[in-house]
Amino acid sequence: MVTKNVPGYYFGSDSTARLSDIIKERLKNDDFAIFFVDIFFKGKDLINKLNLPNVEHLFYVDTVNEPTTDLVDEFVSIIREDKNILPSTVVGIGGGSSLDVAKAVSNLLTNGGKAEDYQGWDMLKKTGIYKIGVPTISGTGAESSRTCVMMNKKKKLKLGMNSKFTLFDCLILDPDLTKTVPREQYFYTGLDTYIHCIESLNGSFRHPMADSYSNEALRLSRGVFAGSDDMMSDLNREKLMVASYFGGTAIANSFVGIVHPLSAGLSVVLGLHHCIANCLVMNKMEEYYPQEHQEFQNFLLKNNIVLPQGITNGLSDELFNDLYDSTIIHEKPLTNALGKDFKKILSKEKVIEIFKQI
Ligand code: NAD
Ligand code: ZN
Numbered sequence: 019m020v021t022k023n024v025p026g027y028y029f030g031s032d033s034t035a036r037l038s039d040i041i042k043e044r045l046k047n048d049d050f051a052i053f054f055v056d057i058f059f060k061g062k063d064l065i066n067k068l069n070l071p072n073v074e075h076l077f078y079v080d081t082v083n084e085p086t087t088d089l090v091d092e093f094v095s096i097i098r099e100d101k102n103i104l105p106s107t108v109v110g111i112g113g114g115s116s117l118d119v120a121k122a123v124s125n126l127l128t129n130g131g132k133a134e135d136y137q138g139w140d141m142l143k144k145t146g147i148y149k150i151g152v153p154t155i156s157g158t159g160a161e162s163s164r165t166c167v168m169m170n171k172k173k174k175l176k177l178g179m180n181s182k183f184t185l186f187d188c189l190i191l192d193p194d195l196t197k198t199v200p201r202e203q204y205f206y207t208g209l210d211t212y213i214h215c216i217e218s219l220n221g222s223f224r225h226p227m228a229d230s231y232s233n234e235a236l237r238l239s240r241g242v243f244a245g246s247d248d249m250m251s252d253l254n255r256e257k258l259m260v261a262s263y264f265g266g267t268a269i270a271n272s273f274v275g276i277v278h279p280l281s282a283g284l285s286v287v288l289g290l291h292h293c294i295a296n297c298l299v300m301n302k303m304e305e306y307y308p309q310e311h312q313e314f315q316n317f318l319l320k321n322n323i324v325l326p327q328g329i330t331n332g333l334s335d336e337l338f339n340d341l342y343d344s345t346i347i348h349e350k351p352l353t354n355a356l357g358k359d360f361k362k363i364l365s366k367e368k369v370i371e372i373f374k375q376i
Contacts, residue, residue: 020182021227021270021271022164022182022185022270023185023267023270024151024185024187024188024189024267025185025187025188026187026188027188027189027191027263028040028189028190028191028192029191029259030191030192031192031194031252033190033191034064034068034190034192034194034195035068036190037109037150037190038068038069038070038071040188041071041072041107042071044106045071045106045107046106048103049105049106049107050071050072050075050101050106051071051075051105051106051109052072052075052076052097052105052107052108052109052123053070053072053073053075053077053108053109053110053111054079054109054110054111054112054116054119055077055078055111055112055116056078056081056112056113056154057078057079057080057081058081058112058154058198059112060078064195075100075105077093077096079112079116079119081112081115081116083169084115084167084169084291084292085118085119085122085166085167085168085169086168086170086171087132087133087134087168087169087171088171089119089168090119090122090123090126091126091132091133093119093123094123094126094133097123097127098127104127104128105127106147106148107147107148108120108127108146108147108149109149109150109151109152110149110150110152112152112153112154112155113154113158113207114157114167114207114292116154117151117158117161117186118168120151121146121149121151121166121179121186122168124146124148124149125146125166125179125181126146127146127147128144128145128146128147129142129144133168133170133179134170134172134173136179137168137170137175137177137178137179138179138180139180139181140180140181141179141181142179142181142183144183145183146183146184148187148188149186149187150187150188150189150190151186151188151190152189152190152192153189153191153196153259153262154196155196155199155203155204155207156204156211156255156258156259157207157210157211157258157293158207158210158262158266158293159210159211159263159264159265159266159267159268160266161186161189161266162185162189162262162265162266162267163184163266163267163269164180164181164182164184164185164269164270165178165179165180165181165184165269166178166179166184169285169286174286174344176282176285191259191260191263193252193256193259196250196255196258196259199250201250202323203293204250205249205297205317205321205323206293206294206296208239208243208249208258208261209296209300209314209317210265210292210293210296211258211261211262211264211265212236212239212240212243212314212317213274213277213278213296213297214232214265214268214274214278215236215239216236216310217273217275217276217277217278217307217351217354218232218268218272218275218354219232219236220275220355221272221273221274221275221351221354222353222355223272223354224272225271225272227268227271228270228271228272229272231265231267231268232265232268232272234261235261235262235264235265238257238258238261238264239258239261241254241257242254242257242258242261243317244313244316244317244320249321273351273354274351274354275307275351275352275355276303276306276307276351276352276356276364277296277299277303277307278348278351279345279346279347279348279351279352280299280345280369280372280373281295281296281298282295283340283342283344283373284298284299284329284341284373284376286344287337287340287341287344288329288330288337288341290329294326297325298325298329299372299376300314301314301315301318301325302372302376330373330376338370338373338374341369341370342366342369342370345369346361346364
């Protein structure tokens with residue numbers, strides 16, 4: 019399988035100022051653009067400052083819950099009902115949630131059907147609408163990965179449209195945009211890159227390209243979270259944006275390990291967001307990733323981050339069973355981390371014991 023990457027990006031402070039011209043160049047005759055913007059920016063200066071064309075087609079993405087297949091279907095039907103032609107450009111401005119919604123809507127507008135029809139690997143048949151991604155928080159790598167993650171509530175499944183067609187066509191990577199991210203959120207999301215990379219570098223399925231991207235992303239992340247400057251200094255926000263981009267690029271040729279499956283359990287069963295769930299699991303990984311677990315403790319201390327505790331206190335046996343089921347279905351990453359007998363090492367008792375400590 020050929021590996022594709024995002025074909026182009028603008029990088030640097032104030033590069034968002036280019037967005038308006040980039041879109042306008044794409045608009046001919048009746049063409050129009052649609053926007054998916056993180057709800058944080060509602061009523062903020064950014065939108066006016068960007069001087070966007072077609073702001074009448076701007077949708078705010080609520081991030082209280084992570085994106086669902088139903089949400090994506092709803093956006094697509096609004097756009098289809100509103101106009102009888104398709105937009106020429108889809109723009110996502112925000113974190114992993116808003117970027118993923120933009121990617122999914124773009125794919126669905128040309129491929130037809132429902133979002134859930136494409137949850138899986140290489141199910142899309144056609145390229146989507148031209149997509150521009152503008153990340154406003156760094157870490158998930160959603161800006162450079164070939165997937166867009168959605169929760170399917172009916173099927174109790176969290177899975178993306180993994181496809182070369184899901185890649186953005188163009189990115190604007192402007193570290194100025196991450197200045198306003200709350201510190202805890204900056205830490206949790208930033209750590210997604212670190213966790214992905216340590217999981218893939220500790221696994222048995224390896225790829226020299228992915229390893230190189232992961233190693234560089236790790237080097238940058240360590241500088242951000244363990245260096246002498248504040249993790250949110252101008253330079254560190256720039257570094258984390260690059261680390262996130264590399265992390266997302268590595269995802270195409272790598273697998274995660276134990277943290278992401280357990281974290282998916284917390285998201286599916288208890289509705290926890292991806293990045294905080296990762297950190298809660300990483301905090302209990304001394305047995306599986308001892309060195310990295312210690313490093314993670316240092317990151318918490320250095321940046322004054324106190325993780326919430328007692329998340330699973332008082333849960334019923336049924337919910338602990340659900341947590342186990344929604345962890346253990348992730349066979350690929352668990353095999354990557356522990357080999358094909360992973361169920362013997364990560365027994366049901368063991369998984370539940372880890373969850374009980376969270
Ligand atoms: P997010 O998009 O859910 O946003 C997190 C919070 O940060 C929200 O409250 C949001 O409003 C706020 N925020 C974002 N930018 C801000 C800014 N500049 N200033 C102030 N607040 C800001 O967070 P995320 O952690 O980036 O993304 C998580 C989502 O990404 C999950 O749905 C996860 O499944 C998905 N994900 C996708 C991929 C992929 O490759 N596509 C990879 C990992 C995770
Ligand atoms: Zn992740």
